[in-house]
Every structure is written in structure tokens, then in C-alpha cells.
Amino acid sequence: MSMKIPFLKNKQSKELFHYPEDNIPEHISIIMDGNGRWAHKRGMPRVAGHKEGVSAVVKIVKAAVKCKVKVLTLYTFSTENWKRPKPExxxxxxxxxxxxxxxxxxxxxxxxRIEVIGDRANLPAHTWEALQYAIERTRHNDGLQLNFALNYGSRSEMLSAMKEMFADVNDAKLSLADVDEKRFSEYLYTAGMTDPDLLIRTGGEKRLSNFLLWQLAYTEFWFTDVLWPDFSEKEFLRALEEYRKRKRRYGGI
Known part of the structure; x- marks a missing residue:
């Protein structure tokens, strides 16, 4: 796929990157951690780190398109993030x-193509309206699917899925005999998507933070100490190279 637009060009970079062509993760999920610490280290307010983190999003979307990744899911705002100060x-x-x-x-x-996973009900109108417009404008695109996980919590997602599934059983729309892992997955926000092949977490922490707990059952994990605003195309490709070295057995030999 040829690059067509400025935001996917890297005019200032003098590095020549090698983009792998085989054994590419079909679905990559990223916990974008470290924005606040990045700002604190520079004596700046936390929001400065979040703003700088947008630049990293642009770089990684660019890299994912170049590598022909099919799905990229970014953990943007969790259900627990409501505990933060209101201005942030x-x-x-x-x-x-x-x-x-x-x-x-x-x-x-x-x-x-842009999608959103998470509970949309509590999002501010200006946030959801912008996302809804983007979803509609990109609905027919069939390249990279860019998922923003907003007001997302995996435990909440699974509880909601169970309630919907049990309601369908009670209404005779679904039989208990038909309930299996595949059917349960159809009630999750990620219905219709493949599970992530690779999870990347920046910022040095090594936990899942209530992110895609069901979907990550057999995902390969890659952690880095690099704070999200500093996460570059080079780091992204390092993660892909590590993934390509791994042998996924799914419980087999």
C-alpha cells in the first residue's frame, strides 16, 4: 500500500526502518501508559503528557498501516480513569x-476504519459526536481498523455481556446448550474481531489494568520502560520483531 498523505510520511527521520512482511500480528492492542510521568519528569502539568501522547498515536498508526496490521486497539480511557482530577x-x-x-x-x-469499544453512555456529547462522525465517515474503509477503547473496563464488559446473554436465554432467543466461548465472545464489545495477537504496554508497568481480560487469554505480551509519549516507530518495530521470534502453541506442543 503506497503512502498518500503527510501524516504518514516521516520527512524529518533519517532512520531507514525495515518493515516485516511475514508473521505480522493481525490484531495489536496497546496500553498507552506513562503520559503523566513523562510530563512530571519535565516539570510540566500532566495534561502536557496526554497532549504529547497524541503524537505517539500518530506515529504508531502510521507504523501499523505500513506493516499492514489489520486491527489496532488503543486503551484510551478506562472506567477507572474517572477517579482522576476533573480538569485532567x-x-x-x-x-x-x-x-x-x-x-x-x-x-x-x-x-x-475507526471504531470505539467501551460504554458510550457516560462520554461527553462533544467526545461521542466527534467519534460518531468519524465512525460514519470511515465505515466503508477496509484497511486498518483503529479501535479507541474509551470508558472501557473489561470486567464491566463481561458482566454486561453475561446479562445480555442471560436475557436472551430467558426470552428463548438463546439456548443454554448453545452457550460456549464463541457465543459469549459475540456479546462483547469486540464481537466480530479476532483476539489480539500482541499486547504492548509502555511505561514500565507489567499488569493488564482491566483491559481485554477475556480477549487476551492467548495473546503474546511485550512490555517496555519507554513512556508512551516517547514510544516511537522504532520501538513499535522492536515489539513486532520480538513477536515474530515467538512460537505460539495455544496449549499444544
Whole structure:
């Protein structure tokens, strides 16, 4: 796929990257951690780290398109993040609108399709309206699927899925005999998607933080101490190279 637009070009970089062509993860999920610490180290307010983190999103979307990844899921705002100070929450939830205002034409030109996973009910109107517009504008694209996990919590997702499934059983729309892992997955936010092949977490922490707990059952994990705003195309390719060395057995030999 040829690159068509400025945001997918790297005019300033003098590095020549090797983009692998085989054994590419079909679905990559990323816990984008370290924005606040990045800002603190520089004597800046935490929101400065979140703003800088948008630049990293642009770089990694670019790299995912170049590597022909099919699905990229970014942990953008968790159900637990509501515990943060209100000014920080408000800033974070304005970022999707600002990001899409600048980059949506580029994403459309590069055949990227945007989706959202999470509980949309509590999102501010300006956040959801911007995302809904982007979802509609990119609905027919069949390149990289870019998922923003917003107001997402995996335990909440699974409880909601169980309630919906039990309601369907009670209404005779579903038989208990038909309930298996595949059917349960159809009630999750990620219905219709493959499970992640690779999870990347930046910022040095080694935990899942209530992210895709069902879907990550057989996912390969890759952790780095690099804080998210500093996470580069080079680091992304390092993760892919590590993934390509691993042998996935799924419980077999």
C-alpha cells in the first residue's frame, strides 16, 4: 500500500526502518501508559503528557498501516480513569475531537476504519459526536481498523455481556446448550474481531489494568520502560520483531 498523505510520511527521520512482511500480528492492542510521568519528569502539568501522547498515536498508526496490521486497539480511557482530577479528565476527553479534527482526512485517505469499544453512555456529547462522525465517515474503509477503547473496563464488559446473554436465554432467543466461548465472545464489545495477537504496554508497568481480560487469554505480551509519549516507530518495530521470534502453541506442543 503506497503512502498518500503527510501524516504518514516521516520527512524529518533519517532512520531507514525495515518493515516485516511475514508473521505480522493481525490484531495489536496497546496500553498507552506513562503520559503523566513523562510530563512530571519535565516539570510540566500532566495534561502536557496526554497532549504529547497524541503524537505517539500518530506515529504508531502510521507504523501499523505500513506493516499492514489489520486491527489496532488503543486503551484510551478506562472506567477507572474517572477517579482522576476533573480538569485532567476533561482534557483527555477533548483529545479525540482534536485528533480527529486534524487527522481524519488523512485516516480516510489511507483506508483506516475507526471504531470505539467501551460504554458510550457516560462520554461527553462533544467526545461521542466527534467519534460518531468519524465512525460514519470511515465505515466503508477496509484497511486498518483503529479501535479507541474509551470508558472501557473489561470486567464491566463481561458482566454486561453475561446479562445480555442471560436475557436472551430467558426470552428463548438463546439456548443454554448453545452457550460456549464463541457465543459469549459475540456479546462483547469486540464481537466480530479476532483476539489480539500482541499486547504492548509502555511505561514500565507489567499488569493488564482491566483491559481485554477475556480477549487476551492467548495473546503474546511485550512490555517496555519507554513512556508512551516517547514510544516511537522504532520501538513499535522492536515489539513486532520480538513477536515474530515467538512460537505460539495455544496449549499444544
Amino acid at each position: 479528565i476533561d482534557f483527555i476527553l477533548r483529545l479525540p475531537k482534536e485528533f480527529l479534527h486534524i487527522y481524519l482526512p488523512d485516516l480516510i485517505a489511507n483506508n483506516v
